[in-house]
Amino acid sequence: MANGLTYARKTASTEATKQLAETLAPYLHPGDVVVLSGDLGAGKTQFVQGVAAGLGISAQVTSPTFNILLTYPAGSLPLYHFDLYRLEEADELEDIGYYETIDGDGASFVEWGEKFPEALPYGYLETSIRVDDEGNRSVRTHAYGDRARRLLFVWAKDSKSRLMKCAGGTA
Numbered sequence: 775m776a777n778g779l780t781y782a783r784k785t786a787s788t789e790a791t792k793q794l795a796e797t798l799a800p801y802l803h804p805g806d807v808v809v810l811s812g813d814l815g816a817g818k819t820q821f822v823q824g825v826a827a828g829l830g831i832s833a834q835v836t837s838p839t840f841n842i843l844l845t846y847p848a849g850s851l852p853l854y855h856f857d858l859y860r861l862e863e864a865d866e867l868e869d870i871g872y873y874e875t876i877d878g879d880g881a882s883f884v885e886w887g888e889k890f891p892e893a894l895p896y897g898y899l900e901t902s903i904r905v906d907d908e909g910n911r912s913v914r915t916h917a918y919g920d921r922a923r924r925l926l927f928v929w930a931k932d933s934k935s936r937l938m939k940c941a942g943g944t945a
Contacts, residue, residue: 779917779927779930780916780940780941781930781937781938781939782912782914782938783913783935783936783938784910785911786911787909788911790911791817791903791911793824794821795823795825795828796827796828797828797932797934797935798825799824799826799829799851800828800932801929802825803851803881803921804851804881805877805878805881805921806898806922807883807884807897807898807899808825808881808883808884808901809884809888810883810884810887810903811885811887811901811902811903812902813905815905816903817903817911818903819835819836819837821903822853822883826846826853829846829851829853829881830850833848835853838885839857839860842860842861843856843871847880851880852879853883854876854880855882855885856870856872856875856885856887857886858884858885858887859885859886859889861890872893888900895919896918897918897919897922898918898919898922899915899917900915900916900917901913901915902915914940915937
């Protein structure tokens, strides 16, 4: 996509991916949404684990595949972790309180959100994680909307994130 910002970084381990995600945490506000895409095992949940650590959440963060939504209220900002992989229809989002949650008091991380593009909010970060044959990850984030653009801009300016500006949206 031509408008918006896109930044990327390669990480050589799951720990490095978690550390990258941890650098995002201080900039999150209530209502921020991050859509995570990537193959099974790419590191989406590990990314959320890094954010949780940055928010001061001490609870063990696990994949919400069978729960659909896991909530971590004990950090500096509530963290909501969705996994929409098992949902078949966008109508099911109503049943799990999706819309109320993403507009609520915390930051929402949505795995497999690309399954229901019509349900995505106006503004969000789209973060794609790809793994190569050696286990290196390519993390690429694109901002949609004004708030997401500001969020990505300040995150990228954090020297610990080591994000690099690049062309285009996520792939």
